[in-house]
Amino acid sequence: MEDQTVAEYAGRLQSELPADMRPFAAVDKQTTVWPGTEIPYLFGSSITEDDSTLRELIESAVQQWNDSQDRIELVAAEDTAEEAVLFEKPSGTKRLCQASLGYTEGQSTSVKVNDKCEKGSIVHEIGHALGLMHEHQRPDRSTYIDPVDWAKEGNNYAVAPTQYQTAYDLCSIMHYHPLQKPDDSPAGEWFTLTEAGQKSFDACKGDLPTENGCQEVGQRCVLSSVDLSAVAELYPGVKGESKETGEGTVADAPK
Ligand SMILES: [Zn+2]
Numbered sequence: 001m002e003d004q005t006v007a008e009y010a011g012r013l014q015s016e017l018p019a020d021m022r023p024f025a026a027v028d029k030q031t032t033v034w035p036g037t038e039i040p041y042l043f044g045s046s047i048t049e050d051d052s053t054l055r056e057l058i059e060s061a062v063q064q065w066n067d068s069q070d071r072i073e074l075v076a077a078e079d080t081a082e083e084a085v086l087f088e089k090p091s092g093t094k095r096l097c098q099a100s101l102g103y104t105e106g107q108s109t110s111v112k113v114n115d116k117c118e119k120g121s122i123v124h125e126i127g128h129a130l131g132l133m134h135e136h137q138r139p140d141r142s143t144y145i146d147p148v149d150w151a152k153e154g155n156n157y158a159v160a161p162t163q164y165q166t167a168y169d170l171c172s173i174m175h176y177h178p179l180q181k182p183d184d185s186p187a188g189e190w191f192t193l194t195e196a197g198q199k200s201f202d203a204c205k206g207d208l209p210t211e212n213g214c215q216e217v218g219q220r221c222v223l224s225s226v227d228l229s230a231v232a233e234l235y236p237g238v239k240g241e242s243k244e245t246g247e248g249t250v251a252d253a254p255k
Pocket residue numbers: 124125128134250251252
C-alpha cells in the first residue's frame with residue numbers, strides 16, 4: 001500500500017467501507033447506545049476559556065469522529081442539556097484520560113481529559129462514551145496476545161463480557177499498547193503478540209496511515225475500519241429508541 005496521510009485514510013474509509021461489514025470491536029453487553037443520530041457534547045465548567053489547548057484537542061478529536069463515519073454526529077449542545085457527552089478537566093496535573101461507558105438516560109456521560117491526553121487518546125475516550133469497550137478485554141484475546149502478567153480482576157486488562165463478531169482487531173484505536181499498564185502496576189511490556197496475532201496485525205496495519213506511530217498495536221492515530229464498522233452496527237439509525245441503561249467507568253492507564 002502506498003503511503004497515505006490520516007486525512008487520505010479517513011476519506012478512503014468513507015467511500016470504501018462495505019455496507020454489510022460487521023463490527024469486530026468489543027462492545028460491552030450492558031452498554032446502551034445513544035438515542036438518535038445526533039449526540040450532544042458539552043464542555044463542563046472545569047474547562048474554562050483559558051483552556052484553549054485542551055478545547056482544540058477535544059474539538060479535533062470530535063472532528064475525527066464526525067469526519068470518519070456517517071452514522072452519528074457529535075454536535076455542540078446547549079449548556080443546559082441534561083444528556084450529553086460531558087468533557088471535564090480533572091483536578092491535578094497528572095495525565096488523566098477516562099470516560100464513562102455509553103449512554104445513560106437522563107444523565108451526561110463523563111469524559112475526563114486534560115491537555116496531556118493526545119488527540120488520539122481523546123478519540124479513544126469518545127469511543128467509550130459511544131459504547132465501545134477495550135478490544136484487548138475481549139474473551140478471545142489470548143489467541144492474539146500473550147499476556148506477561150494478566151493483572152487482577154477489575155483492571156483494564158481483565159476480560160470483560162463483550163459482544164463482537166469474528167475478527168479480533170489489533171489495529172483498533174480501542175486496543176492498548178503493550179506498554180500501557182494497569183494502574184499501580186510495574187512498568188514494562190504487558191503483552192506480546194502470538195503468531196496468530198502477528199499475522200492478524202500484519203494484515204490490518206497496511207490499512208493504517210504511515211505517519212508516526214500510526215502502525216503500532218495500541219495506535220492512537222485513527223479509528224480503524226473495524227472500529228467504524230462497530231459503530232455502524234451500534235448506530236444503524238436509532239432515533240427515538242430507549243433501552244436499559246448501562247454504567248461503568250474506564251480509566252485509561254498511561255504508558
Ligand atoms: Zn480506554
